[in-house]
Amino acid sequence: MQKDSSGGKYVLAGYTIWMIILSVVYFVLIHAGDNKALPFVWLAIGLSGVAAIIIGIIKYRPAAWRGWAFLAAANLFFIGGDTYYKVSHYILNVTNPYPSFSDALYLMTYPLFAAGAYIFIKHRSPAKSDRGAIIDAATFTIGLLLLVWVYLVIPNATVSDTALAARMTSVAYPLGDVLVWAMLVRLLVIDVRTRSVQLLALGASGLIVADIIYGLGQFYGWWHEGSFVDIGWIVFYASWGAAALHPSMKLIDTPISKLPPIRTRRLVLLAATALIAPALLLVETARGNASRVASVVAVFAAILFILVVLRMFTLLREISSRDAEIALEKQKNEVIEIVSHQLRTPLSIIMLYTEELLGTVTDANRKDVTTIKQANQRLIELVNALLYSTQLDMGTKDFELTPQDLGGMVSEAVKDTKSLLDEKQVTVEITTEPNMAPVTTDHEALKTAISYLVNNAARYGQDSANNRISITVKHEGGKGVVTVRDSGVGIPDEDQSKIFTRLFRANNAVTSFPDGVGLGLYVAKTIVERMGGHIGFNSKLGEGSAFYISLPLDNTPRAKAIAEPDGSVI
Numbered sequence: 001m002q003k004d005s006s007g008g009k010y011v012l013a014g015y016t017i018w019m020i021i022l023s024v025v026y027f028v029l030i031h032a033g034d035n036k037a038l039p040f041v042w043l044a045i046g047l048s049g050v051a052a053i054i055i056g057i058i059k060y061r062p063a064a065w066r067g068w069a070f071l072a073a074a075n076l077f078f079i080g081g082d083t084y085y086k087v088s089h090y091i092l093n094v095t096n097p098y099p100s101f102s103d104a105l106y107l108m109t110y111p112l113f114a115a116g117a118y119i120f121i122k123h124r125s126p127a128k129s130d131r132g133a134i135i136d137a138a139t140f141t142i143g144l145l146l147l148v149w150v151y152l153v154i155p156n157a158t159v160s161d162t163a164l165a166a167r168m169t170s171v172a173y174p175l176g177d178v179l180v181w182a183m184l185v186r187l188l189v190i191d192v193r194t195r196s197v198q199l200l201a202l203g204a205s206g207l208i209v210a211d212i213i214y215g216l217g218q219f220y221g222w223w224h225e226g227s228f229v230d231i232g233w234i235v236f237y238a239s240w241g242a243a244a245l246h247p248s249m250k251l252i253d254t255p256i257s258k259l260p261p262i263r264t265r266r267l268v269l270l271a272a273t274a275l276i277a278p279a280l281l282l283v284e285t286a287r288g289n290a291s292r293v294a295s296v297v298a299v300f301a302a303i304l305f306i307l308v309v310l311r312m313f314t315l316l317r318e319i320s321s322r323d324a325e326i327a328l329e330k331q332k333n334e335v336i337e338i339v340s341h342q343l344r345t346p347l348s349i350i351m352l353y354t355e356e357l358l359g360t361v362t363d364a365n366r367k368d369v370t371t372i373k374q375a376n377q378r379l380i381e382l383v384n385a386l387l388y389s390t391q392l393d394m395g396t397k398d399f400e401l402t403p404q405d406l407g408g409m410v411s412e413a414v415k416d417t418k419s420l421l422d423e424k425q426v427t428v429e430i431t432t433e434p435n436m437a438p439v440t441t442d443h444e445a446l447k448t449a450i451s452y453l454v455n456n457a458a459r460y461g462q463d464s465a466n467n468r469i470s471i472t473v474k475h476e477g478g479k480g481v482v483t484v485r486d487s488g489v490g491i492p493d494e495d496q497s498k499i500f501t502r503l504f505r506a507n508n509a510v511t512s513f514p515d516g517v518g519l520g521l522y523v524a525k526t527i528v529e530r531m532g533g534h535i536g537f538n539s540k541l542g543e544g545s546a547f548y549i550s551l552p553l554d555n556t557p558r559a560k561a562i563a564e565p566d567g568s569v570i
Helices: 008-032 037-062 065-092 100-124 131-157 162-191 197-222 230-245 247-253 264-274 278-286 290-358 363-393 404-414 418-423 443-458 494-498 507-513 520-530 559-561
Strands: 402-404 427-432 439-441 468-476 479-486 533-538 546-550
Touching: 008 037, 037 065, 037 247, 037 494, 065 100, 065 230, 100 197, 100 247, 131 162, 131 197, 131 278, 131 290, 131 443, 162 533, 197 230, 197 247, 230 247, 264 278, 264 290, 264 439, 264 479, 264 507, 278 290, 290 363, 290 507, 402 404, 402 443, 404 418, 404 427, 404 443, 404 468, 404 479, 418 443, 439 546, 443 468, 443 520, 507 559, 520 533, 520 546
Parallel strands: 427 468
Antiparallel strands: 402 439, 468 479, 479 546, 533 546
């Protein structure tokens, strides 16, 4: 779990509490009938959301700052419309005409949000074509548009006793919501896991739901000012501000490497969307309105059918492409495994002869032989890492999970890296919590993962005089946790999301240690996750990094006996 070391979580927590307080005050004022203060509290809610977005832009300086600026402007226009309406209604006791100046401000929100979301989509989209994601977004959008068209657009457009401007405005609101929905879904099918994107989705959903309920209430005459619908708009204001204050807002700057595979949940949603047209026709037939909506439903059903067929074609192409990639990856891994095995024997022989030479050569030649030994050692480490990662990828590496002493494995891992630690003049401090319960793990595999963390910590120290590694072993949250903390160069913010990627190395790591290949952290992550654990880190540029591994404790009687040697089980 990456932490925001600059206090971002406290700012976000404070903002959340502030918005909750304002919301409670707003509904208390409604209940008390204090109409004069309502517009100002509502204005504070809206402006707080705008201020949060601006603070997020200044704090994190995202490359996609224009997208956030458009969102701030959208919020500003919406709160402007709200303030104009509420001041007229509550303070001046003036009945707003429909449409009014506030409606013009409200309607500006939709294109501004669309512009902001478009910038996010452009930044986040993968380099490869995401045709399937586009079709999915279009399908979900057409499904909502059908419902909006039948229940909001047609009724508002065909009211005979309403002025043309009022009818056009009533139609513009739901169509604006569909535009917001289209951009929102397009962003979500690219990246649904980033917390900032989730908060944007929550806010946009609050806006859409509140607008639709408001539209239905206006048309059927049951809506009134200060109703529960206001909760949706409060969520809209608050969530967009929270999205900008969350550290993950910077991830929207980075294109994803590839789209995640389509999951069962999305297929179910697509199927449900495709069934909207026949379901709606059945409902309207039962109500006696089939003739009124039949032509509209037929058009939308045809569009949905075409989209479903197109999606089937893209899925078939994705499956064929994925099968080809899997076959190619398997062949590549097999070649790497064979080559790695073949290289290990000659490298071991070279290492044996260089060690023998060191005992016989003169002092004048000792430096050259030592250089050969060190270069050969790096080659052996590289071949072992390649072989290990290949076996993990191919699934040929078996793990035997048994209760193990975590502190003991840390000590063994440090001993295994002693030559590098001596070469770099690194001081290692190990602190182990007393009476540590064992963890369920594979002894050699976990020792390998810890060794990679210690290796990295030693190699990326800033200088030999202050190169210090601190290792702690403790219980935390029902798990055994090992933390390896260094005083090294740290990891740049823009590289942190990719640090566990195979063959990836941060820019400053390449400068500090040119001979690395970027396999160690990938192997460590794969090992730990295969054993049901978690690996993560906290890092700040210039101040070092702390990588941690957490694994489930083994609470069986045998494991407890290992932790407490005086017990009667053994």
